[in-house]
Structures are given as structure tokens and as C-alpha cells.
Amino acid sequence: MIIKILLTVMKKMEVQLLINYKIKDILSGIKKSGSITETAQSLYISQPYVSKIIKEAEDELDIALLDRGSKHIQLSYAGQIYLEGLNSIDTQFSKLDTKMREIAQSQAGQISIGISESLGEEILPMIVPEFIKQYPNYQLNITELPSKQIEKAVIENQIDVYIGFNPPMNNQFVYRKMSENQLSLYTPQIDTSFPEEITDASQLLILNQQNFISISEEMVFGEIIKNFLSVNKLEPRHIIEVKNINTAISLANKGVGYAILPPQPNSKSAIPISKSLLKTDLIMAHRAIKNNTPEMIAFLKISQQEFHIDPDKQTIQGNTKRS
Incomplete structure (x- = not known):
């Protein structure tokens, strides 16, 4: 649907630009030759048609585009500004046309x-x-x-x-x-009584009434951990709550409290939790x-x-x- 709208807009713009091209080519020709007749011949159109196009543009703008007071017709100041503007529009449209076609063709x-x-x-x-x-x-x-x-x-x-x-x-x-990610239990200090990997929720009963670093429930991860604690009837003491997981990891590594977080390389106080028990x-x-x-x-x-x-x-x- 969006592509169809883009192409429709482009077609309407092209119609208006065809009109602009006509007057632009005519003004460019007159600026170069100083003659409506020579301009018409160079563009392979009739002199009356050239005069008609100029008259329509002048009526629409309510200003003279040509200075007809001398032997050689010249662009008026307004005509020069108008031609410069049409040339600028031509350049901008060319860039816009290229961009729109890139979008329509999924290239941008x-x-x-x-x-x-x-x-x-x-x-x-x-x-x-x-x-x-x-x-x-x-x-x-x-x-x-x-x-x-x-x-x-x-x-x-x-x-x-x-x-x-x-x-x-x-x-x-x-x-x-x-990806499927394993989590770890971070402990305030290295505890050799823990197994190398936690495979059963009963091994986490030590969390009850212990200081715990929580992730805010504004975060999906925080909701996951809250549900896990609730389902397994684990009741730690939530002493601090943060939104950034990396902040929680830094606090856990400083021994602020227990935490369940993604593992971090070289963290000696993090004990892996089996994916069969908890994963993200x-x-x-x-x-x-x-x-x-x-x-x-x-x-x-x-x-x-x-x-x-x-x-x-x-x-x-x-x-x-x-x-």
C-alpha cells in the first residue's frame, strides 16, 4: 500500500514537472538566443505555442518573465529568478525521484x-x-x-x-x-558449599530473608525473575532495585547481595543455574x-x-x- 501511494505521488509530481520543464526549456532558450522564434525552432515547437506558454506562466505568477523593450528579448529579473528556481527544482526532484524509486524497490x-x-x-x-x-x-x-x-x-x-x-x-x-541463555546465581562471597551448577530450586532456599538485588519489573527480565521466585516460594529481602542488568552485575560482584543474572566471564561468585530450572x-x-x-x-x-x-x-x- 505504501509503495502504491509513493508511486501515485511520484506520477502527480511528474505531471507538474512536465509543465515546469516546458517553461524552463523555453526560458533557457530565450536567455541563450534572445529570440522566441529561435527558441521555438530549437525546441521543435511553434512560435505561437511558445508565446502561449510564456503568457500562461506570466498570468499565473502575475509578473513579467521577459523584458521585451529591446531588440533582443531578455529575461526580466523575475524571469531569471524563476529560471534559477526551476533549475533547482529539477535537481531536487531528480534526487527525490531516485530516492523514491530506491524505496519502492526496497533499496532504501x-x-x-x-x-x-x-x-x-x-x-x-x-x-x-x-x-x-x-x-x-x-x-x-x-x-x-x-x-x-x-x-x-x-x-x-x-x-x-x-x-x-x-x-x-x-x-x-x-x-x-x-538464543537460549543460561542464568547464574551471584553470591555476596565465594561459598564452596554450593554445587558447581544449581539444578534444583531447593538449592536456592538460602535466598530466603537474604539481601537480594532485584531488576525492576519495568524490565521483562525483572518479571521473569519475580515469577521464578514466586513459583518456587523463594522469599529474599529485596534491598535494592535497578533497571540496568549490568549495574546489577556490578553490585553483585561487589558483594551487595544475592542476585539471579546473566553470567559474566571471570565472575568467581556466579554459580550457573541449569537451563532445565531457569533460562531466558x-x-x-x-x-x-x-x-x-x-x-x-x-x-x-x-x-x-x-x-x-x-x-x-x-x-x-x-x-x-x-x-
């Missing part, structure tokens, strides 16, 4: 991506450089907000694509699973009623490439009829 466009700041630091450097390299004419707009706000913006069609953790029970999205899916999602645009398909292609995903085997959830 824009895509808006919503992602939380924490994930943006990790994910965007993996995807954006290659996307820009392969699709230099596509404009990429990045919005970094708490994930719940991004979800809302996608649903309201303010953002094209959401990248983040899989929100529980949201049937307004079509999801593509990009990193997903790319758009509205279930929104078709994938060429720009979205291009971004998805690069993401699959960088995450080493076989498109034929990628897990898709939601209404896939329009995906």
Missing part, C-alpha cells in the same frame, strides 16, 4: 529497533556494523528504553522490532527465538498483525547470520501467518 528505507540499554551494549555491536555494511541505504533508528515500554511502543506501532527477553504470555507479538530466551519480535517489511527482513537476516541461526530451524511463536 528505515527500521526502528527497541532494546533495553543493558542488552543494547551486548547485542547491537554484534549486528549493527554488518547491517550498515550490507545495507548502507537503510536508516537504522535505535531506541533504548525499559523493555515494558518498548513492548508498548511496538504494539502501538511506534517501533518496528523489539529485541529482548521473551515476555510471558504476550499473544500480540510474533517472536523469533535468537532472547527474542526478536514484531506485532502479530504487522507484515515484515523489507527493512525488517534485512535486519532479521543479519541477526540470523550473526547468531549462527538456520532460518528453517528457527523457533517462531505467535501468529506466523503474517511473519
Whole structure:
């Protein structure tokens, strides 16, 4: 539909430009030769037709375009300014026409991506450089907000694509699973009594009434952890709440409290939690009623490439009829 509208607008603009081209060529000819007759001959049209076009333009503008007081007809000051303007319009339209055709042929466009700041630091450097390299004419707009706000913006069609953790029970999205991520229990200090990997919720009972670093429920990740604690009847003492996962990791590494967060290399106080017990899916999602645009398909292609995903085997959830 958008492409049809663009092409319709272009056709209307082309009709108006044909009129402009006529008067532009005529004024250019008169400026060069100083003669209406010679201009008509050079353009292979009749002299009366040239005079008619000039008269119509002068009537419309309510100003004389020619100085007819001398032997050789010259452009008036207004005629010179008008010709300069028409030449400028011609140049601008040529650029606009090229741009519109690029968009119509999916060679140019824009895509808006919503992602939380924490994930943006990790994910965007993996995807954006290659996307820009392969699709230099596509404009990429990045919005970094708490994930719940991004979800809302996608649903309201303010953002094209959401990248983040899989929100529980949201049937307004079509999801593509990009990766399955393990989480870790961060402890205030190294505790050798813990197993090398936590495989059962009972091993987390130590959290009860202990200082705990929480992620705000404005973030999908925060909602995931809250649900996990609730289902397993774990009741830690929530002493601090943050929105940025990396901030939480830094606080946990300083021994502020326990936390359940993505693992970080070289963190000695982080104990892996089995994926069978708790995991997070990193997903790319758009509205279930929104078709994938060429720009979205291009971004998805690069993401699959960088995450080493076989498109034929990628897990898709939601209404896939329009995906």
C-alpha cells in the first residue's frame, strides 16, 4: 500500500514537472538566443505555442518573465529568478525521484529497533556494523528504553522490532527465538558449599530473608525473575532495585547481595543455574498483525547470520501467518 501511494505521488509530481520543464526549456532558450522564434525552432515547437506558454506562466505568477523593450528579448529579473528556481527544482526532484524509486524497490528505507540499554551494549555491536555494511541505504533508528515500554511502543506501532527477553504470555507479538541463555546465581562471597551448577530450586532456599538485588519489573527480565521466585516460594529481602542488568552485575560482584543474572566471564561468585530450572530466551519480535517489511527482513537476516541461526530451524511463536 505504501509503495502504491509513493508511486501515485511520484506520477502527480511528474505531471507538474512536465509543465515546469516546458517553461524552463523555453526560458533557457530565450536567455541563450534572445529570440522566441529561435527558441521555438530549437525546441521543435511553434512560435505561437511558445508565446502561449510564456503568457500562461506570466498570468499565473502575475509578473513579467521577459523584458521585451529591446531588440533582443531578455529575461526580466523575475524571469531569471524563476529560471534559477526551476533549475533547482529539477535537481531536487531528480534526487527525490531516485530516492523514491530506491524505496519502492526496497533499496532504501528505515527500521526502528527497541532494546533495553543493558542488552543494547551486548547485542547491537554484534549486528549493527554488518547491517550498515550490507545495507548502507537503510536508516537504522535505535531506541533504548525499559523493555515494558518498548513492548508498548511496538504494539502501538511506534517501533518496528523489539529485541529482548521473551515476555510471558504476550499473544500480540510474533517472536523469533535468537538464543537460549543460561542464568547464574551471584553470591555476596565465594561459598564452596554450593554445587558447581544449581539444578534444583531447593538449592536456592538460602535466598530466603537474604539481601537480594532485584531488576525492576519495568524490565521483562525483572518479571521473569519475580515469577521464578514466586513459583518456587523463594522469599529474599529485596534491598535494592535497578533497571540496568549490568549495574546489577556490578553490585553483585561487589558483594551487595544475592542476585539471579546473566553470567559474566571471570565472575568467581556466579554459580550457573541449569537451563532445565531457569533460562531466558532472547527474542526478536514484531506485532502479530504487522507484515515484515523489507527493512525488517534485512535486519532479521543479519541477526540470523550473526547468531549462527538456520532460518528453517528457527523457533517462531505467535501468529506466523503474517511473519
